[in-house]
Amino acid sequence: MDEVVRDYLRLGLRLGRLVDGFVDCWFGDPALAAEVAAEPAPDPAGLVAQAVRARAALPDSGLSAPRRRFLAAQLRALECTARRLAGERLPFLAEVREYFEVGVELGDPARYAEIHDTIAGLLPGGGDLASRVDAFYERNAIPADRLLAGVRAVSERLRELVGPAFGLPGGERVDYEVVQDAPWNAYNRYLGGFRSSVSLNAGAGRTIAALPLLATHESYAGHHTERCLKEAGLVRARGEAEHTLALVNTPQCLMAEGTAELAVAATLGEGWGRWTQELLAGLGVRVEGELVERMLGLVRQLLPARQDAAILAHDRGAGPDEVTGYLRRWLLLPRDRAEHMTTFLTDPLWRAYSVTYVEGHRLVAAWLDARPAGQSVADRYRPLLEEQLVPTDLVAGAVG
Numbered sequence: 001m002d003e004v005v006r007d008y009l010r011l012g013l014r015l016g017r018l019v020d021g022f023v024d025c026w027f028g029d030p031a032l033a034a035e036v037a038a039e040p041a042p043d044p045a046g047l048v049a050q051a052v053r054a055r056a057a058l059p060d061s062g063l064s065a066p067r068r069r070f071l072a073a074q075l076r077a078l079e080c081t082a083r084r085l086a087g088e089r090l091p092f093l094a095e096v097r098e099y100f101e102v103g104v105e106l107g108d109p110a111r112y113a114e115i116h117d118t119i120a121g122l123l124p125g126g127g128d129l130a131s132r133v134d135a136f137y138e139r140n141a142i143p144a145d146r147l148l149a150g151v152r153a154v155s156e157r158l159r160e161l162v163g164p165a166f167g168l169p170g171g172e173r174v175d176y177e178v179v180q181d182a183p184w185n186a187y188n189r190y191l192g193g194f195r196s197s198v199s200l201n202a203g204a205g206r207t208i209a210a211l212p213l214l215a216t217h218e219s220y221a222g223h224h225t226e227r228c229l230k231e232a233g234l235v236r237a238r239g240e241a242e243h244t245l246a247l248v249n250t251p252q253c254l255m256a257e258g259t260a261e262l263a264v265a266a267t268l269g270e271g272w273g274r275w276t277q278e279l280l281a282g283l284g285v286r287v288e289g290e291l292v293e294r295m296l297g298l299v300r301q302l303l304p305a306r307q308d309a310a311i312l313a314h315d316r317g318a319g320p321d322e323v324t325g326y327l328r329r330w331l332l333l334p335r336d337r338a339e340h341m342t343t344f345l346t347d348p349l350w351r352a353y354s355v356t357y358v359e360g361h362r363l364v365a366a367w368l369d370a371r372p373a374g375q376s377v378a379d380r381y382r383p384l385l386e387e388q389l390v391p392t393d394l395v396a397g398a399v400g
Contacts (some may be wrong), residue, residue: 004061005242006032007054008071011078012245014042014050018085021349024253025227027192028244044085051079066388070252071242073101073390077250092314096352100254101391102359106311107304112330115301119332122294133332136295140287142211142280144202148178149283151200154211157279158220161267165378166221166385169194169232174219178202183344186214188223190246194231196224210296211280212272213264221267221385222260229385243388249352251390258360259384262368266381300361305330307358310345320346363391366398 009028013036016023026033055075058068080098084090096104116129123132142150155174162168172194182201189197198218216222227246234240246252264272273293280287309327312318318326320342327338344350364384371380383389 001029001239001241002061002063004054004057004063004071005240007050007057008075008078008242009245010036011047011050011054011075012247013037014039014047015078015081015085015247018042018044018047019081019349022081022248024246024248025190025192026245027190027231028241044082044087047082048079048086051075051082055079067240067242069390069392070388073251073392074242074247078247081249092311092352096355099249099251099352100355100359101251102254102355102363104307104311104355104359106308109330112302112305115298116332119295119298122291122298130328130332130334134334136288136291140292142285142287144178146283146285147200147202148176150211150280150285151176151198151215153279153283154276155215155219158212158215158267162220162225165267166225166229166382168225169228172224172228174198174224176200183340183350186218188218190224190227192231192244194228196227198224210292212268212276213296216263216267217260220263221381222263223256225263226256226259226385230388233386234388240388248349252388253353254356254360254363254391255384255389255394256360257356258362258364259381261357261361262364262381265368266378269377299331302331303361304358306341306345306354309342310351310354313342313346314351363394363398367394370398 009032012023013026013033016026017036018041055072058072058075061068063071077099080090080095084095090098093104096102119133120129123129123136125132125135127135155176159168159174174196176198177200179199180202182199185201187199189199191197196219200214218224230243234243246256268275271293273289273291275289276292277287277289305327308330309323312326313320313323320339323345324335324338324342327333327341328335331338331341333341345354368377368380371377
């Protein structure tokens with residue numbers, strides 16, 4: 001293992017000792033992890049210096065240009081995390097740029113209002129729009145006792161499509177479980193060895209209507225597929241050990257979330273709603289497939305409001321009540337879900353993470369849309385699964 005790669009892995013694992021949840025997945029050298037675990041508690045200021053030294057060593061490391069770009073972007077983000085842990089106060093927008101290599105700004109409420117009007121046209125009836133949206137989700141919620149069977153059925157059918165299309169390695173597996181009171185709708189933990197464990201939040205009824213979006217995002221052809229192909233190609237075939245570690249608040253996770261958000265386009269494309277309706281009917285579950293697809297396409301266009309809320313909270317001085325009100329108004333959320341989202345957005349670790357979904361989706365979608373004439377979405381999507389691109393790569397590809 002190249003020494004600069006070893007230093008990067010040590011640094012990520014050390015930060016993981018200071019911040020619970022910072023290491024998203026690790027399947028690297030057990031001896032290296034044991035070495036870090038046996039060290040005295042890390043000093044954040046010392047970790048800043050380590051990140052600076054590792055980045056300075058990259059030009060003379062002998063690594064390929066793509067590996068140097070990836071490690072430089074990651075180390076810059078890790079330096080920012082260490083600086084914050086050392087007590088440095090960093091403006092939110094500057095923090096986002098250091099983490100993810102993207103700039104963010106507030107969305108346009110006038111555009112959100114136009115989307116609300118379109119949703120109102122899809123959901124006629126009495127009551128305010130938020131109530132009609134709640135009724136739509138309630139009609140299309142999967143009963144808790146059928147959730148596990150439903151996601152397994154959807155996942156297995158997707159696996160049959162994705163395996164031959166993208167060359168999944170033999171023996172790969174995803175295990176599902178349902179948990180209570182989680183802060184997220186679904187979560188993939190990659191275990192290495194081509195295995196993932198995916199947890200679904202039983203309380204995520206508003207998104208359970210979109211089981212294919214959850215299963216494509218977390219498994220096929222999203223997080224699980226990406227991790228499997230990178231373990232097979234980058235780690236095992238090329239010896240690029242830096243990819244045995246995944247860390248939050250880095251360009252790596254922005255790329256991963258953007259890739260997973262577009263997995264449904266690369267696997268099912270248009271018509272996934274009817275596909276879901278027919279599949280779940282076999283389990284005795286009824287959903288309004290075409291309406292679900294149209295509705296959630298519109299809801300996706302409202303998600304920048306979640307990023308707006310983070311900007312309001314951390315850059316514009318808005319208090320929790322104002323942030324919750326903004327989320328309720330533009331995302332059409334009930335109060336309890338808006339309050340839950342506000343808590344997530346103000347968590348010290350996760351406060352910037354909404355950017356990975358919004359800007360990751362925007363970046364990957366623009367890159368897919370810029371594909372050469374005649375190239376399929378799936379073929380354009382493949383390098384996102386097999387190569388470790390960084391946000392600046394996609395910006396250049398979208399422009400080009």
